[in-house]
Amino acid sequence: MDALRIVGGAALRGVVDVSGAKNASLPAMAAALLADGTSTLRGAPDLADIRTLATLLGHLGVRTTRHGNDLAMDGSGLTGTEAPYELVRTMRATILVLGPLLARCGEAKVSLPGGCAIGARPVDQHLVGLRALGAEIGISHGYVIARAAKGLVGADVTFDMQTVTGTENIMLAAALAKGTTRLHNAACEPEVVDLAELLAKMGVPVHGAGTDCITIEGQKTVSPYDHHVVADRIECGTLLIAGALAGYPLTVRGGNIAHQESLLHKLRTMGCSIAVDAPQKSITIAKPQVVGPVEVQTAPYPGFPTDMQAQLMVPMALASGTSVFTETIFENRFMHVDELNRMGANIRVDGRTAVVHGVKALSGTTVMATDLRASACLVLAGLVAEGETTVRRVYHLDRGYEGLEKKLAKVGATIRRFVEI
Numbered sequence: 001m002d003a004l005r006i007v008g009g010a011a012l013r014g015v016v017d018v019s020g021a022k023n024a025s026l027p028a029m030a031a032a033l034l035a036d037g038t039s040t041l042r043g044a045p046d047l048a049d050i051r052t053l054a055t056l057l058g059h060l061g062v063r064t065t066r067h068g069n070d071l072a073m074d075g076s077g078l079t080g081t082e083a084p085y086e087l088v089r090t091m092r093a094t095i096l097v098l099g100p101l102l103a104r105c106g107e108a109k110v111s112l113p114g115g116c117a118i119g120a121r122p123v124d125q126h127l128v129g130l131r132a133l134g135a136e137i138g139i140s141h142g143y144v145i146a147r148a149a150k151g152l153v154g155a156d157v158t159f160d161m162q163t164v165t166g167t168e169n170i171m172l173a174a175a176l177a178k179g180t181t182r183l184h185n186a187a188c189e190p191e192v193v194d195l196a197e198l199l200a201k202m203g204v205p206v207h208g209a210g211t212d213c214i215t216i217e218g219q220k221t222v223s224p225y226d227h228h229v230v231a232d233r234i235e236c237g238t239l240l241i242a243g244a245l246a247g248y249p250l251t252v253r254g255g256n257i258a259h260q261e262s263l264l265h266k267l268r269t270m271g272c273s274i275a276v277d278a279p280q281k282s283i284t285i286a287k288p289q290v291v292g293p294v295e296v297q298t299a300p301y302p303g304f305p306t307d308m309q310a311q312l313m314v315p316m317a318l319a320s321g322t323s324v325f326t327e328t329i330f331e332n333r334f335m336h337v338d339e340l341n342r343m344g345a346n347i348r349v350d351g352r353t354a355v356v357h358g359v360k361a362l363s364g365t366t367v368m369a370t371d372l373r374a375s376a377c378l379v380l381a382g383l384v385a386e387g388e389t390t391v392r393r394v395y396h397l398d399r400g401y402e403g404l405e406k407k408l409a410k411v412g413a414t415i416r417r418f419v420e421i
């Protein structure tokens, strides 16, 4: 199994580039199921979740080929409608094939998905939405079994809570539904906006993406797309925190600056000096003399992303006072805390709140990654810890980051991958 060894204390200098967004590429790949022809997704990061979804598309008859960072997916080969457990167990976003399969084929059987173990993560809202569009849905032996023999029909759908993949799944299904679908209390995340832009390229008018009310005008058939995926705001944020911890200074290039607003606000509050060059899409950040404490609550976009909670906890752990982090999205997303405490942090978790008492230094040791963003947090901690840190189980990291250790090494980090026997 791969692990990462990091020697803490190296200064990070220079420019590091942001890849395309995992969480926008995955719904984009699912959208390729809708069209009879080859869709092209440009800028898709080369990481495990993308490969997993490509394998699943292949199982359904949609061959995916990669040319550099571009993916070509041929939807004309679609033959299967079943997504088996073995292919969906590692990631949540595999549920995104449900909407398009049902819409195009009139049936789908999709195993309930896996993904990061950060909370209960039901898919009831996906099913509520598809039922509203006329699908008959049952759950049997861990599979969602859905049918819409006469096709889906546009409808009003009101979500109980804002769900990112739930919104995306219903948008994908509504693209081939008869008539108009209106999503109320829809997710406003940039990945949803990116999907709306992609659907428009397929010939599906979508209005209101980025607000909590989205309208999709369903079509009889749709065209394949050619789309460049939006930049990964979570990778961008992770690199910015690397800069806040060890930047002398570090420039993070290629992210969408508007998508970083909530993080930049908190980093400035903590004392980081940050220079934004909007035309160049670059943000330059330097490690402050003293990191100040801060209070943060995760929230749906444009609030502070839950996917950045673990990473921001590293500078909090080294702040000159007590910070408070409240996690409102997932009930079990503090699993990195025990490992940070093993590195000398002083963090106490009480329910959904983590109270982070800043310490002078972290010390390197062997730590275990438990999920994707927790792994990124431990890598960041290793960059500033005294001595050597070994991060085990980096397959979690590899799910969602394109060569993170290579990017960090290029700007000065002492970090190396090795295989543990």
Ligand SMILES: CC(=O)N[C@H]1[C@@H](OP(=O)(O)OP(=O)(O)OC[C@H]2O[C@@H](n3ccc(=O)[nH]c3=O)[C@H](O)[C@@H]2O)O[C@H](CO)[C@@H](O)[C@@H]1O
Residues within 6 Å of the ligand: 023, 026, 092, 093, 119, 120, 121, 122, 123, 124, 125, 126, 127, 161, 162, 163, 164, 165, 166, 187, 306, 307, 329, 330
């Ligand atoms: C592949 C992908 O894009 N993953 C992201 C997506 O996950 P994902 O789409 O799974 O997260 P959701 O936005 O659906 O979850 C938000 C909240 O709604 C709840 N919920 C959701 C659906 C449902 O049917 N019922 C229900 O109760 C969830 O348990 C959670 O408490 O958004 C999360 C929140 O920004 C991110 O952490 C994940 O990185």
Ligand SMILES: C=C(OP(=O)(O)O)C(=O)O
Residues within 6 Å of the ligand: 023, 091, 092, 093, 114, 115, 116, 307, 372, 373, 400
């Ligand atoms: C939680 C994440 O992924 P998933 O939803 O696939 O578990 C993530 O990208 O941080």
